[in-house]
Amino acid sequence: xxxxxxxxxxLDAFGISWERADHPPMHSVTDMLGSGLTERGCVAxxxxxxxxxxxxxxxxxxxxxxxxxxxxxxxxxxxxxLSFASEARMMRYLGVHPGSVSPFGILNDASCxxxxxIDRELTLAPAIGVHPNxxxxxxxxxxxxxLRVIREHGNPLEIIDL
Numbered sequence: 001x002x003x004x005x006x007x008x009x010x011l012d013a014f015g016i017s018w019e020r021a022d023h024p025p026m027h028s029v030t031d032m033l034g035s036g037l038t039e040r041g042c043v044a045x046x047x048x049x050x051x052x053x054x055x056x057x058x059x060x061x062x063x064x065x066x067x068x069x070x071x072x073x074x075x076x077x078x079x080x081x082l083s084f085a086s087e088a089r090m091m092r093y094l095g096v097h098p099g100s101v102s103p104f105g106i107l108n109d110a111s112c113x114x115x116x117x118i119d120r121e122l123t124l125a126p127a128i129g130v131h132p133n134x135x136x137x138x139x140x141x142x143x144x145x146x147l148r149v150i151r152e153h154g155n156p157l158e159i160i161d162l
Contacts, residue, residue: 002134003095003096003100003132003133003134004132004133004134004136004137006107006133007104007107007132007133007139008020008132008139010107010149011139011141011145011149014145014148014149014152016141016142016145016148016149017141017142017145018139018140018141018145019040019127019139019140019141020132020137020138020139020140021037021040021129021137021138021140022136022137023035023037023136023137023138024136025099025135025136026099026131026135026136026138027098027099027135028099029045029064029065032064037129037138038064038065038129040127040129040138040140041125041126041127041128041129041140042063042064042121042122042125042126042127042128042129043063043064043128043129043130043138044061044062044063044064044102044103044122044128044129044130045061045062045063045064045065045066046059046060046061046101046102046103046105046130047059047060047061047062047068047084047101048084048085048089048090048093048094048101048105048114049082049083049084049085050082050083050084050085050089051079051080051081051082052080052081052082052083053080054089056079056115057085057089057093057113057114057115058077058079058082058114058115058116058117059094059101059103059105059106059114059115059116059117060073060117060118060119061103061116061117061118061119061122061130062119062121062122062162063119063121063122063125066119066121066162068162069162070082072162073162076117076160076161076162077115077117090105093105093108093109093113093114094106094108094109094114094133095107095108095109095133096108096133099135100131100133100134100135101131102130102131102132102133103116103118103130103146103149103150104130104131104132104133104149105133106150106153106155107133107149107153108133109153109155112153112154112155112156114155115155115156115157115158116150116155116156116157116158117157117158117159117160118146118147118157118158118159118160119159119160119161119162120159120160120161120162121162122143123143123144123147123159124143125143126142127140127141127142127143128140128141128142128143128146130146
């Protein structure tokens, strides 16, 4: 079973309604522009970050076009200097490669070590668009449904105002 199929099966098992848009690989927000994906829902951008010593890992989820001030974010997370995590760390904690980072990556985080922070603006949208751990599809689902999956998995989750 592919990562995409695993995520879709889990959503079905939870009784969560979702829609899927298949598309060519989207490695970044820039790739999405002109694709029509942002018209179907509030597409998320995912930042997989680590602290200065690499002891804490954070998945920050924001609206695709929102600028993130890293100093302000560092204060909200009560962290030391933040930097983007390496591909090796992405694979270790989320089981995905760059371009496929998604809130669903936490499903591969058996130790629930990654702290998830979602910008409040996304929680107010009628639907959020996120990759199902595969950048050739975007799933659209209600914000509450995404929050439920994260909570049920057990990763620390906080809604923040960026």
